[in-house]
Amino acid sequence: MTASPDTAATHDAATPRRFPRLRRWMRRIGIAIAALLVVAFVLDRLFPLPLPTDSGGSTVVLARDGTPLRAFADAEGIWRYPVTPDDVSPLYLDALLGYEDRWFHRHPGINPVAAARALGQMVANRRIVSGGSTLTMQVARILEPQSRSLGGKLRQALRALQLEAHLSKREILTLYLDRAPFGGTLQGVEAASWAYLGKSARQLSHAEAALLAVLPQAPSRLRPDREPERARAARDKVLDRMVALGVWTPAQVHDARVESVVARTLEPPLSAALLAERLRSAQPRARRIETTIDIELQRALEGRVRDYLARLPERTSAALLVVDNADLAARAYVGSATFGDEARLGHVDMVRAWRSPGSTLKPFLYGLALDDGLIHSESLLVDAPQSFGSYRPGNFDMAFNGPVGAAESLRLSLNVPAVDLLDRVGPVRFAARLANTGLTLRLPRGVVPNLSVILGGAGVRMEDLVGAYASLNRKGVGGRVRYTNDALQQDRRVLSEGAAWIVREMLEANPRPGYRADTFDTGAKPRVAWKTGTSYGFRDAWAIGGTRRHTVAVWIGRPDGTPLPGQYGAVTALPLMFQVVDSLPRAALSAVPDAPPSSVTETEICWPLGLAYDAASATTCHQKRKAWILDGVVPPTLPEREASHWTSGLVHVRVDAKTGARLTAGCTADEERGLDVARWPALAYPWLSREQRRRANLPPRAAGCVADGLDATHSLRIDGINDGGAIARAPNSDKPAMLRLRALGTTEDVTWLVNGRVEAQTSGSQPFEHAFADTGAQTVTAMTPTGAWAQVGVQVLR
DSSP, rough: OOOOOOHHHHHHHHHHHHHHHHHHHHHHHHHHHHHHHHHHHHHHHOOOOOOSSTTTTEEEOOTTSOOOOEEOOOOOOEEOOOGGGGOOOOHHHHHHHHHOOTTTTTTSOOOOOHHHHHHHHHHTTSOOOOOOOOOHHHHHHHHSSOOHEEEEEHHHHHHHHHHHHHSOOOHHHHHOOOOOOTOOOOSHHHHHHHIIIIIIIIGGOOOOHHHHHHGSSSTTTTTTTOOHHHHHHHHHHHHHHHHTSSOOHHHHHHHHHSSOOOOOOOOBSSSSSSHHHHHHHOOTOOOOEEEEOOHHHHHHHHHHHHHTTTSSSSTTTTEEEEEEETTEEEEEEEEESSTTTTTTTTTTTTTTEEEOTTTTTTHHHHHHHHHTTTOOTTTTEESSSBBBTTTOOOOTTSOEEEEEEEEHHHHHHHHHHHHHHHHHOOOHHHHHHHTTTTTOOOOTTTTOOOOOGGGGBBBEEEEHHHHHHGHHHHHHTEOBBBBBTOOOOOOOOOOOOHHHHHHHHHHHSSTTTTTTTTSSOOOTTTTOOOEEEEEESSSSEEEEOOOEOOOOOOEEEOOOOOOTTTTOOOIHHHHHHHHHHHSSOTTTTTTTTOOOOEEEEEEEEEETOBBOOOGGGGOOOOOEEEEEEEEEEEOOOOOOOOOOSSHHHHHHEEEEEEOOOEEETOOOOEEEEEEEEOOOOGGGGGGGGGHHHHHHHHOOOOOTTOOOOOOOOOOOOEEETTTTEEEOOTTTOOEEEEEEEEEOOOOOOEEEEETTTTEEEETOOOOEEEESSOOOEEEEEEEOSSSSSEEEEEEOOO
């Protein structure tokens, strides 16, 4: 059926009238939308989002497992630990979104259904019953607090739309996780989790996740440390919602309800406080600093140091550094005895303070001498009074030991042999080598490194010492100690692998205080290469030790530099160091000696020449020793410095085969033979046995033979008592027995020793007086710098 012409005409006439009307409405809607967009754009520019900036915010310094070491509040006193959604437990995100805003990922910032419901409830009840706020709206209120009036809600909604326009859902969620209020000065779920629960937000249980999800609704009223019952009721409400939504199973919620709400007292973390302060100062804009510190070890050692110092004099402080040898990462850092203790100057970080090292540099000197081919591990050194120009060092106890091997000299920390070695190596070169490895010596302005540096006459920092000492267990390679995970590992060669191994072996052979290898089984304890040091005036007590896995340094003293009489490294710092070493995790086979590297071999050497034993020259071998040598080189005993009247080393003479008398130039005999005589260093003779002296003496010169210069020496004699004489104090007197002696036959300076201990120095024949407090046999020795000496035995009767 076809339409009539009139009907078709009417339809054609109506169509043009309807389309223009539709177009007008579309145009109006488009204009309105454009106007709204323009208004929104203008408002967005006039009222930009109050997004937080990184500058001036709070900072948290973390241990390597994420545990906060120390938190620094922002300018407003707010504690906040930066996190992302990846850093928190999925259970918390489930509880948060399920309870607060399950449509978070779908709405544009406001939820029209929830907003309409809240508006209807407000009209019906003439008050606000529920807010209808989305998580985005809550973030808007956190960033820009608004009143709970209708106007405030409207502004909050507009800000929520603005947030959604500028940020992704993840960024909005991160803002909430960082800045949601949790009571007091706590903001953010990570800060709240550590403060209330003592754990990271990534480790939350169902119950804990529900508790933290509800706290921001009323942070003051629901604080679990003050209102545990209210907090529990609110938590259970969240648990019920999670079951109703089917997010968690009834069994999970049932178990969660059993957990009680127990919160810790709110105290900011304060472990490795000085390290945290140091790192924050170095990275002032960083909000999250991750360190290499082991939190459990750090806490244990801080407590151990506090307990240890309780028995020491007042105002005593301490520092402790534990480093992992594998990568030079610090595992514990105790910068002072107690942070904030004014009496102990607890704010002064002694790990990086410049202090006198005492004798702690000696292992590097011996290692350098090994690398230079000057010594092997049993080289003959002489511990006797000596002058090095105007410098005259003495030992800590003012006693001397005479001839001593290099290893024993290092273990006993003898000063004169060390100064003698440094004199041969060169103090400027020694300081330069240390500086090249990262161990800088601090000297007064204009002062050139001198011989005193080996005895503590310079400043060092504990962290630099530890970086160098680690080389003994890292094949000679030390470096800078690392405190953060992203710090570059800066390795530097300190010694050759062989020299480092020998020095470590020399130090490890030193028994622990109170132990002897033949009476105690120390196999269960790790081998420790340890060294102590004490600065002049008892101002610094050091102990540094290395195992296969760790290097540990302890310093004890007063930060202001005042003395601690009677406190020195072996007595004060060493016990604490061994306590720390024995508490550390141990590497496998830590108690078993390492095989030497290919550059190190063990060989028999002979004193006094220091050379390898040769059966063909057995007469010159007065004493055999086993020594570690480097690169197959056996250095001879060092030549004497001052004893110019003596012929050191090996002397070859001709003797009359019949009489044994020494023949000199122009003298002959019917039968002659050659004789090799091994001479000891002149300064060692007072300590030699009678047999050793006999073997080192030259045969007497044959009658009629001219002098050959080999007998030239001072003839020193002690006047005032005969050898073996006896003395006693006066009857009915409390004063000890006195003796007045003189050294005859010299115009040089004379050093007087009683039982090996320096007691005085005189010039020429000036008298020496001494009071003998102890009874029994005593030995008095007089020595000159050129090696002349005399000795008498004295029997003190009373």
